[in-house]
Amino acid sequence: xxxxxxxxxxxxxxxxxxxxxxxxxxxxxxxxxxxxxxxxxxxxxxxxxxxxxxxxxxxxxxxxxxxxxxxxxxxxxxxxxxxxxxxxxxxxxxxxxxxxxxxxxxxxxxxxxxxxxxxxxxxxxxxxxxxxxxxxxxxxxxxxxxxxxxxxxxxxxxxxxxxxxxxxxxxxxxxxxxxxxxxxxxxxxxxxxxxxxxxxxxxxxxxxxxxxxxxxxxxxxxxxxx
Amino acid sequence: xxxxxxxxxxxxxxxxxxxxxxxxxxxxxxxxxxxxxxxxxxxxxxxxxxxxxxxxxxxxxxxxxxxxxxxxxxxxxxxxxxxxxxxxxxxxxxxxxxxxxxxxxxxxxxxxxxxxxxxxxxxxxxxxxxxxxxxxxxxxxxxxxxxxxxxxxxxxxxxxxxxxxxxxxxxxxxxxxxxxxxxxxxxxxxxxxxxxxxxxxxxxxxxxxxxxxxxxxxxxxxxxxx
DNA sequence: TCGCGCCCGTTACACTTTGATACATGCGTC
DNA sequence: GACGCATGTATCAAAGTGTAACGGGCGCGA
Numbered sequence: 001x002x003x004x005x006x007x008x009x010x011x012x013x014x015x016x017x018x019x020x021x022x023x024x025x026x027x028x029x030x031x032x033x034x035x036x037x038x039x040x041x042x043x044x045x046x047x048x049x050x051x052x053x054x055x056x057x058x059x060x061x062x063x064x065x066x067x068x069x070x071x072x073x074x075x076x077x078x079x080x081x082x083x084x085x086x087x088x089x090x091x092x093x094x095x096x097x098x099x100x101x102x103x104x105x106x107x108x109x110x111x112x113x114x115x116x117x118x119x120x121x122x123x124x125x126x127x128x129x130x131x132x133x134x135x136x137x138x139x140x141x142x143x144x145x146x147x148x149x150x151x152x153x154x155x156x157x158x159x160x161x162x163x164x165x166x167x168x169x170x171x172x173x174x175x176x177x178x179x180x181x182x183x184x185x186x187x188x189x190x191x192x193x194x195x196x197x198x199x200x201x202x203x204x205x206x207x208x209x210x211x212x213x214x215x216x217x218x219x220x221x222x223x224x225x226x
Numbered sequence: 227x228x229x230x231x232x233x234x235x236x237x238x239x240x241x242x243x244x245x246x247x248x249x250x251x252x253x254x255x256x257x258x259x260x261x262x263x264x265x266x267x268x269x270x271x272x273x274x275x276x277x278x279x280x281x282x283x284x285x286x287x288x289x290x291x292x293x294x295x296x297x298x299x300x301x302x303x304x305x306x307x308x309x310x311x312x313x314x315x316x317x318x319x320x321x322x323x324x325x326x327x328x329x330x331x332x333x334x335x336x337x338x339x340x341x342x343x344x345x346x347x348x349x350x351x352x353x354x355x356x357x358x359x360x361x362x363x364x365x366x367x368x369x370x371x372x373x374x375x376x377x378x379x380x381x382x383x384x385x386x387x388x389x390x391x392x393x394x395x396x397x398x399x400x401x402x403x404x405x406x407x408x409x410x411x412x413x414x415x416x417x418x419x420x421x422x423x424x425x426x427x428x429x430x431x432x433x434x435x436x437x438x439x440x441x442x443x444x445x446x447x448x449x450x451x452x
Numbered sequence: 453t454c455g456c457g458c459c460c461g462t463t464a465c466a467c468t469t470t471g472a473t474a475c476a477t478g479c480g481t482c
Numbered sequence: 483g484a485c486g487c488a489t490g491t492a493t494c495a496a497a498g499t500g501t502a503a504c505g506g507g508c509g510c511g512a
Contacts, residue, residue: 062364066451070367072360085357109353112338112345119338119345126352127335131311133359134298138288140366141296141410143499145470175488184367184410186471191490207478207489225292369471371498402461412499417462433507 018054018077029102040082040093040101047084049103050122053077056099057160057173060091061181071182073132074174076159080125084109097173140184142225148183149193150222153203157213164212172209197222244280244303255328266308266319266327273310275329276348279303282325283386283399286317287407297408299358300400302385306351310335323399366410368451374409375419376448379429383439390438398435423448 031054034040040051040058051058058075072091075081081093084106104118112119139151153170161168176187176194183190197203202219204212213219257280260266266277266284277284284301298317301307307319310332330344338345365377379396387394402413402420409416423429428445430438439445 062360064364064368064451068367068369068451070363072363083353083356085353090357090360109349110346112342112349116338119349120336123335123338123345123349123352126349126356127309127311129356130309130352130359131316133356133363134288134316137296137298137359137362137366138290140363141294141407142290143294143469176490177488181367187489188472188491189470192470195490225290225294369497401459413461414463414500415498418498421462 018052029104031100031102034095034099034101036095036097038095040095041089043089043092045089047082047087047089047106050080050082050084050106050109050125051075051093051101051103052080052125054100054102056095056097056101058093058099058101059096059174059178060093062091069181070184071178073136074178074182079132080122080129083122083126083129096178136182139182144225145183145185145189146193146196147222147225148185149179149190150197150202150219152179152183153197153211153213154219154223156211157216157219161213168213168216170211170213172211175209244278255330258327258329260321260325260327262321262323264321266321267315269315269318271315273308273313273315273332276306276308276310276332276335276351277301277319277327277329278306278351280326280328282321282323282327284319284325284327285322285400285404286319288317295407296410297404299362300404300408305358306348306355308332309348309352309355322404362408365408370451371409371411371415372419372422373448373451374411375405375416376423376428376445378405378409379423379437379439380445380449382437383442383445387439394439394442396437396439398437401435 029052032051034056041047043062053075055077057077058081060072060075060081062070062072064070073081074096075093082089084090087106104122108115108118109122135155139148139155142148142151156170156172157168160173161170163169174182176190179185180187180190185193194203194205197219198205200218202213202215202222204214255278258277260282267273269288279301281303283303284307286298286301286307288296288298290296299307300322301319308315310316313332330348334341334344335348361381365374365381368374368377382396382398383394386399387396389395400408402416405411406413406416411419420429420431423445424431426441426444428439428441428448430440
């Protein structure tokens with residue numbers, strides 16, 4: 001069944017990128033490349049930079065005393081990650097696929113006079129971040145694992161979906177454990193939910209975690225709980 | 227049992243207040259009084275003001291298509307609520323106890339040049355907000371209802387606890403349904419969890435939802451899952 | 453003042469979902 | 483070919499939910 005699902009869409013994940021506007025200021029941004037698995041920063045690190053993702057995907061996590069891990073968010077191209085509180089980072093951040101990121105100095109956060117445009121941009125990013133975090137709550141609070149999973153796939157569809165004829169292609173950069181820790185489930189339950197979505201022909205999935213959304217409407221209905 | 231628990235601490239909830247610095251700018255803040263149940267704003271409202279809570283508690287919620295409600299956050303004295311995305315409010319906001327709030331014009335969010343001090347303050351608020359939202363995820367992701375509930379009461383302890391001799395007094399301004407919708411549980415489960423905490427002599431609770439934290443350490447251990 | 457209905461909190465019971473555990477499969481690497 | 487890693491599947495136990503019922507407090511109107 002899987003072998004019949006070999007869709008060759010050409011572009012690779014890393015090619016989904018966002019144009020970073022070139023700016024002329026005292027605090028010109030610096031581009032960095034990082035590999036999958038590398039950390040951008042750790043929780044409680046003194047914060048020197050915030051990072052805008054140009055390509056690739058990062059994972060923002062919090063570690064708990066009992067050893068459990070909560071995935072706070074995924075950083076997709078265009079997102080700004082690493083906004084600090086009290087001068088320190090509030091999460092772990094590591095790449096789950098090769099990334100290019102643009103680093104901006106944190107000092108600019110509290111110096112609006114120095115570079116108003118940059119400050120405006122950072123404020124915009126913080127406000128967007130708040131909205132994304134609020135969206136995430138709706139997934140965690142939702143009751144059924146199938147609904148949570150559908151809502152998550154809907155998010156991916158909207159954030160990193162690539163048109164492919166009548167359907168949409170979504171390359172999953174994260175594994176089942178990441179999804180589980182994002183949704184407050186176990187990897188097994190995520191696996192069951194995805195299997196159910198495949199059985200219902202809502203999505204198709206090959207061995208390389210490349211997904212095709214077959215029934216966009218059904219996915220959104222499940223995500224909405226209707 | 228309840229009648230034996232009549233502790234008279236004198237101060238009322240509304241007396242927990244935060245000093246709002248008087249500022250001299252083009253955009254002087256305006257104080258408003260609102261009653262319990264009144265709305266400050268609705269989801270998708272065009273955002274004209276952000277509000278800093280001076281006294282009282284507000285509730286930030288999102289309504290879902292299936293009728294369920296997610297409590298995104300509670301706004302305690304000192305908190306800033308109503309930070310918009312794309313010029314619109316992203317949640318409902320209503321008071322759950324009589325409130326005094328200080329309104330600042332949203333226009334200042336994207337005009338750092340006009341009032342740098344105000345902009346710095348709003349940025350700080352946004353960054354704090356992000357951290358609080360992240361903290362909330364750890365409560366939702368936690369496994370057991372007892373742990374979630376303990377974590378929530380720990381939050382209240384830290385935010386609105388009032389020293390009372392060797393113990394700490396916490397007046398719960400919200401009802402069981404609010405707590406349930408905040409933690410992703412049902413009101414019944416919250417009730418059971420609180421009953422368990424009372425049985426274990428971790429907290430005491432009277433008929434007026436006034437709580438005394440008897441065993442601070444036990445509460446935090448439960449909240450940490452240890 | 454009394455009676456009434458309503459809301460909230462609590463408790464009990466049956467049921468559903470999820471978690472925990474175990475094991476099989478497939479893939480890549482050594 | 484052995485091994486590690488990630489994923490999928492199956493089974494059983496545990497936890498939470500849904501439903502219902504009960505009691506207390508409160509506001510309202512007769």
